Amino acid sequence: MPVSTRWQLSGDLFQSPARQKTILRNPHQGLKEKMKALTVLYEQHKQPLAPTHHPSIDLLDYNHKRFREDEKQEQENEKKNRDGAAVIPRMKPKYEAKENHNLNIASRKAGKPARAPARRSSMGSVLEGGRGLTACKKTSEDSEASGDTGSRIMVFVRLRPMGKKEEAGSRRCVRIANRRDVYLTEFASETDYLRLKRVRGRHFCFDAAFPESTSQQEVYLTTTTELVEGVLQGRNGTVFCYGATGAGKTYTMLGTLENPGVMVLAIKDLFSKIRQRSFNGSYSLLLSYLEVYNETVRDLLSPGRPLVLREDKQGTIAAGLTQYRAYSTDEVMQLLQQGNRNRTTEPTRVNETSSRSHAILQIITEYQVKESLNVDTRVGKLSLIDLAGSERALATDLRTQRSIEGANINRSLLALSSCINALVEGKRHIPYRNSKLTQLLKDSLGGPCNTVMIANISPGHFSFSETQNTLHWADRAKEIRTKASSAIDETTDIPETGQTKLLLVLQKENSELRQQAIRLQQKLLNLQAQALSSQSPQQLPPPPVHSSPRLSTPNSTNRNPKRSILGGGNCFGTPDSAKRANERVTQELQKRVKELEFENKRLRKEHGVQLKQKDDFIREIISKGAQKPIDREGMNLCNDDFKSSRHKFASPQPTAKKRSFWDISSANSPAAGITNGRKTRSHVAPQSPPPPSMILPV
Numbered sequence: 001m002p003v004s005t006r007w008q009l010s011g012d013l014f015q016s017p018a019r020q021k022t023i024l025r026n027p028h029q030g031l032k033e034k035m036k037a038l039t040v041l042y043e044q045h046k047q048p049l050a051p052t053h054h055p056s057i058d059l060l061d062y063n064h065k066r067f068r069e070d071e072k073q074e075q076e077n078e079k080k081n082r083d084g085a086a087v088i089p090r091m092k093p094k095y096e097a098k099e100n101h102n103l104n105i106a107s108r109k110a111g112k113p114a115r116a117p118a119r120r121s122s123m124g125s126v127l128e129g130g131r132g133l134t135a136c137k138k139t140s141e142d143s144e145a146s147g148d149t150g151s152r153i154m155v156f157v158r159l160r161p162m163g164k165k166e167e168a169g170s171r172r173c174v175r176i177a178n179r180r181d182v183y184l185t186e187f188a189s190e191t192d193y194l195r196l197k198r199v200r201g202r203h204f205c206f207d208a209a210f211p212e213s214t215s216q217q218e219v220y221l222t223t224t225t226e227l228v229e230g231v232l233q234g235r236n237g238t239v240f241c242y243g244a245t246g247a248g249k250t251y252t253m254l255g256t257l258e259n260p261g262v263m264v265l266a267i268k269d270l271f272s273k274i275r276q277r278s279f280n281g282s283y284s285l286l287l288s289y290l291e292v293y294n295e296t297v298r299d300l301l302s303p304g305r306p307l308v309l310r311e312d313k314q315g316t317i318a319a320g321l322t323q324y325r326a327y328s329t330d331e332v333m334q335l336l337q338q339g340n341r342n343r344t345t346e347p348t349r350v351n352e353t354s355s356r357s358h359a360i361l362q363i364i365t366e367y368q369v370k371e372s373l374n375v376d377t378r379v380g381k382l383s384l385i386d387l388a389g390s391e392r393a394l395a396t397d398l399r400t401q402r403s404i405e406g407a408n409i410n411r412s413l414l415a416l417s418s419c420i421n422a423l424v425e426g427k428r429h430i431p432y433r434n435s436k437l438t439q440l441l442k443d444s445l446g447g448p449c450n451t452v453m454i455a456n457i458s459p460g461h462f463s464f465s466e467t468q469n470t471l472h473w474a475d476r477a478k479e480i481r482t483k484a485s486s487a488i489d490e491t492t493d494i495p496e497t498g499q500t501k502l503l504l505v506l507q508k509e510n511s512e513l514r515q516q517a518i519r520l521q522q523k524l525l526n527l528q529a530q531a532l533s534s535q536s537p538q539q540l541p542p543p544p545v546h547s548s549p550r551l552s553t554p555n556s557t558n559r560n561p562k563r564s565i566l567g568g569g570n571c572f573g574t575p576d577s578a579k580r581a582n583e584r585v586t587q588e589l590q591k592r593v594k595e596l597e598f599e600n601k602r603l604r605k606e607h608g609v610q611l612k613q614k615d616d617f618i619r620e621i622i623s624k625g626a627q628k629p630i631d632r633e634g635m636n637l638c639n640d641d642f643k644s645s646r647h648k649f650a651s652p653q654p655t656a657k658k659r660s661f662w663d664i665s666s667a668n669s670p671a672a673g674i675t676n677g678r679k680t681r682s683h684v685a686p687q688s689p690p691p692p693s694m695i696l697p698v
């Protein structure tokens, strides 16, 4: 009964509309049906679906395919070019648009708007709908339009080939197109569902980007040859390599014996050009090589005590740094090798011979050229810098020494990035003093210098974050503008307006008058002294009273304080305040000139009277004859002294020469250190070991 009743009951209930409603609302019932429907749908769509993977893999595979095609096309073009055939202009690769499209799809799938708002216009992301490319075009157009290519830091990127070890497990995350566009793709793990949504590619654009196959010669010709030309014209130039450990900085800068790098090629170029251009065949090429290791500066060509950095008019110098006079490229190569042997290198997890220091090679050139009738001496400085790896300490090694090095490398590179930031943002204070490296790079970043930055990157996806970091800073450095690149003294920066010219003329007149007044005053004092020595107190004329406190000897401590042309030297004053200060100074100078002229007249007059008195007095003495014994010496002196009223007095003794760095020790003097044509100013020269054997004359 209970069973039949149950059946019956259930059957009844099933039949009733209320029960039917309950069943329809039952979630379990609906789920079953939905599952069925989904299974059918899945079966229908199963065939066309690819195996589950991240869209970025699609993108990369697609890009690689296209990239290979692109490379093939480029190679064909180059071949045609070599063969003399007409070069077909390359079309804008289609895959760029496809890439954006792909990523837009990826982001739409991930529930994000297709176009994320641009964070910064200069750094392009492929998600930004090609904004990076636009920004890049704008940058180059900007510089071209303003015609100030020399004042903007030129930024290049070099991608090194995959290493043998990397080839096994690493995937390429960097692609270079059009010789200037760099595409960076981030890989995410297939199981990393959180990051899956945030996978994105980045696009950067630089002055030039070198793919793996680029030769050392090509890198040199594109990045440094113009700088070398500038150095020969008398402008300073700097090339520095930046990048993570093992990214190829030392390879780019120094290279190998078979494939010499920028340093060697630049020196070769300098030698050959300087020899061609030197007017009388005489020239000098001075070389110094130093490293900054753990915030100490060391001489790589003559290792010894750490060097102290000093600031002078020419910029920051390492006091006591050895300078070698080089005569041939071979000699320079040997010097560089020797210097590099002294450089601190350690194996790290990433690089077997990782440079743990920043190395700076400086070459000062001097030669003479004949232009029309004049002989012009040209002096230029080229600095070639191989920075230590920019990776985080953890990326290299955890051991203490390496960690300290890493911290110091990071400290100096952090200081470098702070300086780059401050320069880009146009801040007044640039924190150069935060590290030795930035102190040494002060000239190159913010001074009158042509500067090139080569950012080295690795292709493997294991180095993704380091590569991204390098590209970020390289992109930022693009915005730095150095001062107008000429090796002219700072004072010439002041516009030569009429007012400035007037000021200069007045200053010159002022100093001339001052000298004249001093001479007259001395002459008078001499006369008085002579009169005193040859005259009795009764006959002595009253001494002239010089009440003017403005007249002083060069040694006087009562000098007027020096006034800067720009009113107290405040370089941060507004143009109005500077103008007002200029006017004030002009007025003051004019007043001073008038005073001096008046003083001069008065002194001349007094002088005339004095001379007349003296003549009378001498005549009187002579006429008295033997009445009084004459001091022959004094007489002679007087006679000599009064040959003519227009007699010129000797100018005052020059003040003692200011003690310069070279005077500190005789061993430091350039003259003292010259042996066999080599110039040494090492502070440890007397005790220092003999110069490198390879450059000793045989």
Ligand SMILES: Nc1ncnc2c1ncn2[C@@H]1O[C@H](COP(=O)(O)OP(=O)(O)OP(=O)(O)O)[C@@H](O)[C@H]1O
Pocket: 159, 160, 161, 212, 243, 244, 245, 246, 247, 248, 249, 250, 251, 252, 351, 353, 354, 355, 356, 387, 388, 389, 390, 456
């Ligand atoms: N363009 C290139 N072509 C061929 N090999 C390269 C290239 N760039 C780098 N390499 C090789 O990669 C390795 C690492 O390069 P390198 O020592 O120059 O890196 P690095 O950036 O100076 O590293 P670190 O900062 O640790 O000193 C070297 O074996 C070098 O020969």
